[in-house]
Amino acid sequence: MKNILLVCAAGMSTSxxxxxxxxxAEEKDEEIKIKATGGGDIKKYIDDANVLLLGPQIAYKKESYTKEFGGPEGIPVDIINMVDxxxxxxxxxxxxxxELINK
Structure with a gap:
């Protein structure tokens, strides 16, 4: 199972x-778990995540989240396209x- 964690300022819009x-995901017939949370609760869910996607409103946190959760030993961290x-x-x-998980 793949686990995707979405993070925004409060977790509301990403819900x-x-x-x-x-x-x-149902259309792809893949077993995927997707969770949305606010920035303050990332650590509750990050251990199960295969990728961390940030809402555009917190794009400025990408560097710090990449340092904390990404890198060679961590998971991919990226920003959701603003239009999408x-x-x-x-x-x-x-x-x-x-795509990020499968890289």
Whole structure:
């Protein structure tokens, strides 16, 4: 099972995106767990994550999250495309996450 963790300022807007991503995952017939949280709760969920995606509103945290959770021994950390995030394009965000996991 692949685990995707989405993080935004409070975890609210990404919760809507999670539902769209789950629908896209069902269409792919893949076992994927997707969780959305606010920045303060990352450590509760990061141990199970295969990728960490940041909402555009916290893009400025990419460097610090990459240092803490990414790198050679960690998981991929990247920013969700602003247009995909704004339009809640779950399929594109899911594909992006899977691409990062499979690198």
């Amino acid at each position: 809507m995106l999670v539902r769209k991503m789950e629908q896209a 995030y704004g339009t809640m394009n779950g399929k594109k965000v899911l594909d992006f996450a899977l």
